Amino acid sequence: MARSGxxxxxxxxxAVGVAAGAVAARLADxxxxxxxxxxxxxxxxxxxxxxxxxxxxxxxxxxPFVQPSRAPVGLTEGTSKTPLQLLSGTITPSDLHFERHxxxxxxxxxxxxxxxxxxxxxxxxxxxxxxxxxxPPVTRPHFIECAGNGREAFRKPRPDLTPQQxxxxxxxxxxxxxxxxxxxAEVGMDAAATWLLAEGGDAARLTRSVPVWKALDDAxxxxxxxxxxxxxxxxxxxxxxxxxxxxxxxxxxLRRLELGTAPxxxxxxxxxxxxxxxxxxxxxxxxxxxxxxIITTPAHPEVLRPGPRIIAGFAWxxxxxxTTVEVSTDRGATWRPAALVGAEHPKSVVRFTLPWRFDGRxxxxxxxxxxxxxxxxxxxxxxxxxxxxxxxxxYHDIRAWKVAxxxxxxxANGEVWx
Amino acid sequence: MARSGxxxxxxxxxAVGVAAGAVAARLADxxxxxxxxxxxxxxxxxxxxxxxxxxxxxxxxxxPFVQPSRAPVGLTEGTSKTPLQLLSGTITPSDLHFERHxxxxxxxxxxxxxxxxxxxxxxxxxxxxxxxxxxPPVTRPHFIECAGNGREAFRKPRPDLTPQQxxxxxxxxxxxxxxxxxxxAEVGMDAAATWLLAEGGDAARLTRSVPVWKALDDAxxxxxxxxxxxxxxxxxxxxxxxxxxxxxxxxxxLRRLELGTAPxxxxxxxxxxxxxxxxxxxxxxxxxxxxxxIITTPAHPEVLRPGPRIIAGFAWxxxxxxTTVEVSTDRGATWRPAALVGAEHPKSVVRFTLPWRFDGRxxxxxxxxxxxxxxxxxxxxxxxxxxxxxxxxxYHDIRAWKVAxxxxxxxANGEVWx
Numbered sequence: 105m106a107r108s109g110x111x112x113x114x115x116x117x118x119a120v121g122v123a124a125g126a127v128a129a130r131l132a133d134x135x136x137x138x139x140x141x142x143x144x145x146x147x148x149x150x151x152x153x154x155x156x157x158x159x160x161x162x163x164x165x166x167x168p169f170v171q172p173s174r175a176p177v178g179l180t181e182g183t184s185k186t187p188l189q190l191l192s193g194t195i196t197p198s199d200l201h202f203e204r205h206x207x208x209x210x211x212x213x214x215x216x217x218x219x220x221x222x223x224x225x226x227x228x229x230x231x232x233x234x235x236x237x238x239x240p241p242v243t244r245p246h247f248i249e250c251a252g253n254g255r256e257a258f259r260k261p262r263p264d265l266t267p268q269q270x271x272x273x274x275x276x277x278x279x280x281x282x283x284x285x286x287x288x289a290e291v292g293m294d295a296a297a298t299w300l301l302a303e304g305g306d307a308a309r310l311t312r313s314v315p316v317w318k319a320l321d322d323a324x325x326x327x328x329x330x331x332x333x334x335x336x337x338x339x340x341x342x343x344x345x346x347x348x349x350x351x352x353x354x355x356x357x358l359r360r361l362e363l364g365t366a367p368x369x370x371x372x373x374x375x376x377x378x379x380x381x382x383x384x385x386x387x388x389x390x391x392x393x394x395x396x397x398i399i400t401t402p403a404h405p406e407v408l409r410p411g412p413r414i415i416a417g418f419a420w421x422x423x424x425x426x427t428t429v430e431v432s433t434d435r436g437a438t439w440r441p442a443a444l445v446g447a448e449h450p451k452s453v454v455r456f457t458l459p460w461r462f463d464g465r466x467x468x469x470x471x472x473x474x475x476x477x478x479x480x481x482x483x484x485x486x487x488x489x490x491x492x493x494x495x496x497x498x499y500h501d502i503r504a505w506k507v508a509x510x511x512x513x514x515x516a517n518g519e520v521w522x
Numbered sequence: 523m524a525r526s527g528x529x530x531x532x533x534x535x536x537a538v539g540v541a542a543g544a545v546a547a548r549l550a551d552x553x554x555x556x557x558x559x560x561x562x563x564x565x566x567x568x569x570x571x572x573x574x575x576x577x578x579x580x581x582x583x584x585x586p587f588v589q590p591s592r593a594p595v596g597l598t599e600g601t602s603k604t605p606l607q608l609l610s611g612t613i614t615p616s617d618l619h620f621e622r623h624x625x626x627x628x629x630x631x632x633x634x635x636x637x638x639x640x641x642x643x644x645x646x647x648x649x650x651x652x653x654x655x656x657x658p659p660v661t662r663p664h665f666i667e668c669a670g671n672g673r674e675a676f677r678k679p680r681p682d683l684t685p686q687q688x689x690x691x692x693x694x695x696x697x698x699x700x701x702x703x704x705x706x707a708e709v710g711m712d713a714a715a716t717w718l719l720a721e722g723g724d725a726a727r728l729t730r731s732v733p734v735w736k737a738l739d740d741a742x743x744x745x746x747x748x749x750x751x752x753x754x755x756x757x758x759x760x761x762x763x764x765x766x767x768x769x770x771x772x773x774x775x776l777r778r779l780e781l782g783t784a785p786x787x788x789x790x791x792x793x794x795x796x797x798x799x800x801x802x803x804x805x806x807x808x809x810x811x812x813x814x815x816i817i818t819t820p821a822h823p824e825v826l827r828p829g830p831r832i833i834a835g836f837a838w839x840x841x842x843x844x845t846t847v848e849v850s851t852d853r854g855a856t857w858r859p860a861a862l863v864g865a866e867h868p869k870s871v872v873r874f875t876l877p878w879r880f881d882g883r884x885x886x887x888x889x890x891x892x893x894x895x896x897x898x899x900x901x902x903x904x905x906x907x908x909x910x911x912x913x914x915x916x917y918h919d920i921r922a923w924k925v926a927x928x929x930x931x932x933x934a935n936g937e938v939w940x
Contacts, residue, residue, distance in 0.1 A: 148631040152775070156725050157626025158754070160602040162591040164617035167758045169632055170751045173580040184578040192698040192746035193661040195613065199582035200750075208575025213566040214587055238830045240877055243611040243863045280610040307574050328610035330748065332618075333588045336576070340585045357570070412656045445661045459658055 172200055176268045182206060185272025188400045188418065194245065194446040194455050196275035198330045203337045204250050204273065207307030210357055214333075214341040217305070217359070219325070224363035226292030233341055236325060239282035239290075244324070244347075245452040247420045249274040249393045251350035251377055254499035258484075261518035263506070267400040267417075270503060270515060274420070276453035277338075279345055281326030284319045288363075297363040301370075302344050305359035312353045313367035314346065318391075322347050322451075325358065348422030348451035349391040350497070352377060380494030393422030395481055396500040397429055397456070397473035408511035410464040415442070416457045421475035425449070428474040429456040435468040435520070436502075442471070450476075462507060468516050470504045484521035590618055594686045600624060603690025606818045606836065612663065612864040612873050614693035616748045621755045622668050622691065625725030628775055632751075632759040635723070635777070637743070642781035644710030651759055654743060657700035657708075662742070662765075663870040665838045667692040667811045669768035669795055672917035676902075679936035681924075685818040685835075688921060688933060692838070694871035695756075697763055699744030702737045706781075715781040719788075720762050723777035730771045731785035732764065736809075740765050740869075743776065766840030766869035767809040768915070770795060798912030811840030813899055814918040815847055815874070815891035826929035828882040833860070834875045839893035843867070846892040847874040853886040853922075853938070860889070868894075880925065886934050888922045902939035 146168040149155045166172075174184035184203040186196055203209075214233050222228035250273035257270040297316055304310040314323070324345040327334060334340040339356030346354055352372060367373070367389070379387040397419035402408055419429045426447050430439035442456035456471065472481040482490070484501040491498075506516035564586040567573045584590075592602035602621040604614055621627075632651050640646035668691035675688040715734055722728040732741070742763040745752060752758040757774030764772055770790060785791070785807070797805040815837035820826055837847045844865050848857035860874035874889065890899040900908070902919040909916075924934035 146629060146631075148629055148634070152628035152630050152723055153625075153725055153727050155628075157623065157628040159626065160592070160597050160600065160621045160623075160755070162593045162597065162602070164592075164619070164621075164753050164755055167632075167751065167754050168629075170758075172750070174578070174582075175580045179578050179580065182578065184580070191749045192659070192751075193696045193749050195696050195749040197616065197748060197750045201582070203578045203582075205575065205578075208577065210570035210573075210575040211564060211566055211586075212570050213564070214585075216566070238832060238877075240861065241610070241832060241834070241875055243873060278611045278613050305570055307571055309571050330615060331609045331611050331613040332590070332615045333585065333610075335582050336585050337578070337582055340588075414656060414659060416659070443658065455661060457659055 174200060174203065174272075176266060176272065183273070185268050186275045188267040188272055188274070188398065189403055191400065194276055194453050195330060196277060198277070198332065198335050198338070201275040201277065201335065201338050202250065202273045204351060205306060205308070205337070205356070206310060209336050210306045211336070212305060212341060212357060217341050219342060219359060219361065221287065221291045221361045222363070223300070224294035224297040224365065225288075226294070229291050231287075233327060236282060236287075236327065236342070239286050241280055241282055242324065243278060243280045245276060245278050245446070245449050246345060246347045247274060247276045247451065247453045248351050248354055249420070251352060251390075251393075251497040255496070257503075257515065257517060258499040258501070261515060263514035263516070263518065264404060265515040266405065267398055267403045271398045273351070274418070274453070276420075277329045278331070279324060279326040280328035281324045281345065284323040284325055284344075287325060288319060293363055296365055299364050299367050301360070301362040301364065301368050302353075302355040302358060303360040303362075304355045305357040310352065310355060310372055311368065311370040312355060312372055313370065314344075314353065316363075318346055318349070346391070348393060348424075350377065350393055353391065377497065379491065379497055382492035390498060393420070394498055394500040395421035395423065395426070395473050395475040395479045397471040397481060398503045399431070399469055399471050399505055402469065402507060402513045403505050404513050404515055406513050408462045408507060408513065410462050410511075412459065412461050414457050415460045415469060416455065417471055419444075419454045419456055419471070419473035420452070421473065421479065422451060423479060424451065424476040426454040426473055427476050429454070430472050431456070431458045432470045433460055433467055436470055439472070462511070464509060466507065466509045468504050468506050468520060470502050470520075472502050484517065592618060592621065592690075594684060594690065601691070603686050604693045606685040606690055606692070606816070607821055609818065612694055612871050613748060614695060616695070616750065616753050616756070619693040619695065619753065619756050620668065620691045622769060623724060623726070623755070623774070624728060627754050628724045629754070630723060630759060630775060635759050637760060637776060638778045639705065639709045640778075640780055641718075642712035642715040642783065643706075644712070647709050649705075651745060654700060654705075654745065654760070657704050659698055659700055660742065661696060661698045663694060663696050663864070663867050664763060664765045665692060665694045665869065665871045666769050666772055667838070669770060669808075669811075669915040673914070675921075675933065675935060676917040676919070679933060681932035681934070681936065682822060683933040684823065685816055685821045689816045691769070692836070692871070694838075695747045696749070697742060697744040698746035699742045699763065702741040702743055702762075705743060706737060711781055714783060717782050717785050719778070719780040719782065719786050720771075720773040720776060721778040721780075722773045723775035728770065728773060728790055729786065729788045730773060730790055731788065732762075732771065734781070736764055736767070764809070766811055768795065768811055771809065795915065797909065797915050800910035808916060811838070812916055812918040813839035813841065813844070813891050813893040813897045815889040815899060816921045817849070817887055817889050817923055820887065820925060820931045821923050822931050822933055824931050826880045826925060826931065828880050828929075830877065830879050832875050833878045833887060834873065835889055837862075837872045837874055837889070837891035838870070839891065839897065840869060841897060842869065842894040844872040844891055845894050847872070848890050849874070849876045850888045851878055851885055854888055857890070880929070882927060884925065884927045886922050886924050886938060888920050888938075890920050902935065
């Protein structure tokens with residue numbers, strides 16, 4: 105802070121010298137790699153109080169100085185990632201929710217959409233959206249995370265990875281819908297039913313088996329997200345939400361639920377989403393996302409100036425509430441508890457923050473979260489010892505960032521756990 | 523619900539008959555008046571599972587079947603309204619936050635923006651955004667409501683008003699920023715300071731006087747909203763947030779805070795935003811927004827079919843938490859408590875819901891909220907008796923909707939309080 109610094113008049117005078125080219129260069133610096141550059145650099149008035157501003161609009165747009173993108177390295181088929189390093193608070197803006205689909209995003213007319221519930225039920229029923237909205241609604245914040253989130257960073261922990269590239273298949277929303285148990289009561293589920301099959305209405309017709317105990321616990325059928333209808337890429341007009349469970353089982357574009365007495369062993373739970381373990385065994389149905397955290401600032405590609413700043417990031421657990429997030433600013437030698445926002449909500453992203461001063465000396469920053477079941481984030485070595493070399497999902501080992509003496513920040517998991 | 527209703531095959535077969543024209547007509551029905559029609563009606567596949575869906579995108583878009591608009595009756599200069607009837611949960615999507623400005627929306631380069639803090643302080647200081655982000659951040663949900671919200675409905679309670687037209691100058695966001703008290707401690711505020719002046723960086727240079735006690739209580743300087751930077755129309759890159767206080771004093775595009783010992787009596791608190799009372803007196807500095815609620819569904823222009831449905835809406839108070847929302851389905855003769863979501867947060871919008879069955883008989887629906895200070899929404903008659911005929915702000919009397927025997931719903935305040 106410039107105590108007794110330049111007067112406002114001097115600042116205004118200074119701004120005269122800012123050419124459009126310099127603005128464009130600064131914009132490009134601030135943009136994540138792969139983001140589309142603006143069509144033209146914004147023409148900023150020397151003094152915005154001297155010119156009439158823009159009009160009201162039917163639907164708003166971001167400032168031209170804010171250009172987020174879900175495509176850190178160009179768009180790939182079926183996957184995009186939330187730019188975690190650009191977020192504040194706990195909510196992921198709906199248009200930046202990560203995407204994962206296997207047959208493209210279907211275009212569905214909500215007035216035509218139906219949910220069929222059948223199998224081991226007394227009253228097989230087809231529900232319209234209006235039918236579902238006549239059940240008492242609930243609203244709760246929950247994260248959704250891809251089972252494979254972190255894989256790229258685990259396999260190839262390159263120094264130039266950003267938080268988005270490391271863990272961007274994670275998003276958090278305020279969801280609105282109905283408890284699945286209310287729907288199952290309505291159709292008269294058989295007492296013998298122990299599993300249900302959920303089927304999506306996309307070209308992949310993704311199907312997953314869900315134990316009935318989860319359906320009767322905290323499962324929801326959701327039709328709204330952050331105050332508005334679901335977005336097409338998050339399941340419009342209807343998705344299954346199994347709080348804390350791996351992303352793919354939260355079936356999007358939900359069109360069918362079948363009640364039965366055994367899992368269906370679909371290809372989405374045999375060829376995919378099963379973890380090989382040491383000793384020729386495997387974890388089947390590894391539903392819960394494990395406790396995890398990541399510092400999102402400072403992080404690559406930030407360059408720090410010496411002085412006070414905030415270390416901040418996200419923590420979450422599929423098993424319940426986050427109780428503690430500890431931050432180390434000395435390569436794991438000592439740990440301090442961070443302040444938490446949103447920790448009252450189970451299976452929802454928590455924002456953690458800790459004031460810190462960068463003194464111009466190289467160091468390594470880390471975070472580790474603990475949840476209410478006592479689970480704590482492992483080191484990579486501990487994780488590998490338990491899960492073995494074949495594991496292909498649920499990478500939740502401690503993430504580390506190296507701050508060099510010149511202030512450059514790089515992803516340090518390759519160095520720390522080498 | 524169609525028990526043992528049409529099979530999926532029949533439904534799919536039925537969908538074949540839906541012509542593009544019918545889809546367009548249905549879209550037009552669902553759109554609020556004044557919304558732009560889509561460029562072309564969406565071409566919906568007969569069965570979305572038979573065609574490859576759309577690709578991932580850098581930034582998402584709404585379904586073509588979801589076309590919200592802040593312009594219920596066309597855009598007017600400086601004002602737009604949140605389409606409350608389209609919302610679920612508690613969050614207002616950032617691009618649907620209501621707008622109110624007096625000189626247009628300025629385009630501000632965040633790297634050039636400064637906040638000057640001066641007057642009765644030991645260290646006059648100019649802060650950059652990075653300086654402000656180095657303070658420990660807080661994240662909290664709060665509503666913002668225009669002091670004049672409800673005026674149109676109070677003066678001319680026409681039956682064809684929608685929730686958006688009645689009370690759409692209300693929005694609710696998760697805000698992130700720093701406590702103003704931390705900033706005032708940093709600059710060494712004089713013990714003698716009792717008021718501060720907040721100045722906006724727009725062409726209107728809107729200025730308001732704020733008592734220091736509020737600055738030291740729960741006031742924030744915010745730079746993020748619903749996880750992302752503020753939108754241009756909500757103050758990008760920096761706004762003052764005085765939780766629960768009338769919209770205009772939450773100065774947007776904040777560029778200056780001056781500490782002093784008396785209010786400045788700016789034109790925004792003399793010619794505007796002062797309430798004449800009976801007996802040639804006036805309420806000056808009527809900061810707090812009073813306790814209020816509105817049913818957003820059912821509401822005009824919905825047409826109900828007999829059967830079960832949910833009554834839902836929003837409640838809020840500038841004085842603290844909402845403790846109760848009661849709903850009457852018999853023109854105010856009896857009242858039942860509604861279920862609440864978000865009631866743990868003070869000065870934030872609460873979602874209320876109550877299951878109801880429309881039996882095909884005419885009735886009138888109302889809601890009334892009570893806050894933790896014991897304030898309860900008055901009838902229009904009670905409000906008028908207290909505030910007199912000259913009052914021009916803070917219309918928080920009970921809102922009513924008439925459901926006709928044929929299911930049409932109209933705004934009923936004109937009839938109920940005639």
